[in-house]
Amino acid sequence: MQTKRSYIDGVHPEAELLKEGAEWLQAGELVAFPTETVYGLGANALDVAACAKIFEVKGRPQDNPLIVHVCNRAMANILVDSWTPAAELCVRHFWPGPLTLVLPKTANVSDLVTAGLANVAIRMPNHPVALRLIEETGLPIAAPSANLSGKPSPTSGSHVWRDLKGKIPLILDAGACMVGVESTVLDVSGEVPTILRPGGVSKEQLEKVLGEVRVDKPSKNQVPRAPGMKYRHYAPHGEMILMVGSSERVVQRMGHEIHKGHAKLKKVGVLCTLESAPFLHNRLPDLLFVLGSKDRPEEVASSLFEGLRLCDERGMDIILAEGVEEGGLGTAIMNRLQKAAGQRIQYI
């Protein structure tokens, strides 16, 4: 299939490009589009055959449900059977934005979209292209991240191009995404709101509005309530080690690991904070990628997936990543880093 990559204005999206995207979606085809978090791979959520293409193109396991994107409340009402007070509060405070709500589904939502679950995940993205595209299409849009399954989520049109070129008819490319990590998935169907996946809206932000908020922490033999959380996501090819500790100790340990890797003729890449970077240059890693300042987690979040992808492109055998402090957006960053590292974490 020929893939067209159209550069679209992220602030004032061109009407004819939105129209072209809407026409593909209405015809049951897939369109990749930017959101504030990561790029999505969209299909008409009410068309089962179109949604089936998402799983095929991504190589996504069938038991991993899709988030449905809407541009207004009326559209959400087509999908959601009953709204809870917590859900109402979330809509008022966080939509449009990086918060996905899990609520009982109506019969309009197919089992393919929810992977057989009784609840549907919905979100109103905060990006002019995403919102206007959904509006123009006039349909709710099911969209997972627009990467091949198992790869880091795409935070730029180039990432999508590399993963999906030849597989879908259209990529709407508006450059880099602002947030850079995916939305927070929050189950608001029960008594106490529960975070199924940490993301762009922090637990602390949610607590201010909702009061008590739980975090789904499945024990070893339990399945997470967001099925996608059980897969080894965001995984680079190289072996990744996540290092958590003071800048000084992390720099020292990284220097040691670089030396060890080089002795085995391995290429060693480093993802680090702005604060540690000046002390790592002379340790001669094969790639040094600055994620951003420790004091500005939003910076780290927005460059994280770019860094992981770059390590793969440059053929790093070993990737050493510096952790950030948990809390706020730091929790989502650490969640993604831990998954990428396949739980190889050193506290030093």
Ligand code: TXA
């Ligand atoms: O920011 C985002 O959320 C991006 C953009 C494109 O909106 N989308 C995204 O989708 O990250 P995806 O498919 O890569 O991740 C969706 C996550 C998975 O962990 C999935 O298991 C969970 O949400 N999920 C989807 N529907 C669910 C449901 N009905 N119940 C529980 N978890 C659900």
Ligand code: MG
């Ligand atoms: Mg994904």
